[in-house]
Amino acid sequence: MSALPDDAALFERFPGVGLDHDNKGLYRGFLERELRLNRCGACGHWQHPSLPMCPRCWSTDVVATPVSGRGEIYLLTVMHQGPPTPGVDYHSGYAVGSVELVEQRGLRYTSAIRSDGIRPAIGMPVELEWIERSGAPFPVFAARP
Amino acid sequence: MMATVRNPARDAVAFVGVGTTPYLRDAGGKSATALACDAARTAIEDAGVDLADIDGICGSSVPTVSVQAALGLPAVTWWSNSSLPFSLLVIEAMNAVFSGACTTVLVYHSSLRGAGGSKTAAADPFRVHNASDAHGHNAAMTAESPSGTYGYCAWAQRYLDTYGVGRDALGLVAINGRANAARNPHALFREPLSMEQYLGARMIREPLCVLDMDPPVDAGDAFVLTTAERARDLGHRPVLLHAATSGRTDRPFADQLEDYTISGKEIVAWRLWEKSDVALSDVDVFFPYDGFSIMALSWVEAVGYCQPGEAGPFLAKHWSAGENRVLIDGRVPINTHGGSLSEGATQGAGHFREAVTQLRGDAGERQVPGAATALVTPGGFLWNATGFVLRGG
């Protein structure tokens, strides 16, 4: 796995994000357009959000590992107002969902759901896409109904 | 494996004082500390205890050092600042009194409306720079952050989809609150609400509209708790903490909860009824937390009134057309103060104030006849579920 950029540079690329030793691998992955979630090196169990220990076997050999980004919408809301966010316009509704990833039952990642005019729905298949936000890649999901 | 349930603190600690401030959109330049002190002063006066008798203090985001110093509590032996909902502070205070860490404790919560709520709020530098936004919003949050607000809205959508329920189920919670708030002069919103108005209200995060989310207020609440023994020598009918618990699973994050039916609220319900000598059928007044309307539906189900997904039809079945509110079995009202949705968002403090007021018999035109047992379930179903059985002493 790439060690670049160094830790100080990572903080510069993601101002305002609460970076720590447990989630730095996730954000390094952003810069290489890979969604990397923490996976146990001993038993293979995935876990998100990023924590330092595997709850299944207590191994601390937890490694940020790429996921396919494929899955189904498990939770969904269409936002008509929300926190100010670069590039986000709430006026026509901004869909955000939690995607249950194919890698493991119950493993979910939450981000924007893009659906090209189709109304997204719970259960709809999605794929990962990358957009630019504040000068860094940012993972979102595209509905593939 | 489940731990053995014990409840040695049953009926050992009592609420003896209640205080509050007006619930306002703008308290006009008061700090959160000032609101906490205002509420504390009225609670201490209500309890009729001497300042020297208060040897414990427990608060939310305003530091206990500030409130102790402002009130001039000369000697405390126990203090704690704890996270919300307010009910967690009540449990801490109860434990402190029961253990003997202190004997009489002041518990308070206050909050200032955050800067994000309106244009006037956004123009107030004291709100913009206020670090104690009761909703936990902070500058790092983005549209995609899986916050509690996201979680309750997104789980509400999944709830409606899973159980084939319409938004009118959520609307019943809001309408019930307004009908009750009409008789609560303390409430922010007291105008009656129709289902048509509810369904037409401004959408915030689908499926939750502005009427599904409790309105932020500038407000403070405070309580004095002491031993049941000492409570009998004070002026009011004591309100006893009969059973109290929290509940959380190992997947408490907003987007990772295993399932709607595998959550902290199930742990709370199981443990609360194990700890309690009374049953659901003994409850005279019910206070399901309603910071988001979906939470109230979830509590109606979790405590045992009906199955998951059935709270909407249950509320409709137990609806009093004449009073335009819920009366379970024609008898048990829900959130007699209007809930957070109508009274204002104080993270559960309002629910406790009303429960204590009802069990004292001091609720005036809102009084539930003969109210002796209250069920209070503050918090939601992600990481902060709690439950209480309170009894008039």
Ligand SMILES: [Zn+2]
């Ligand atoms: Zn493992």
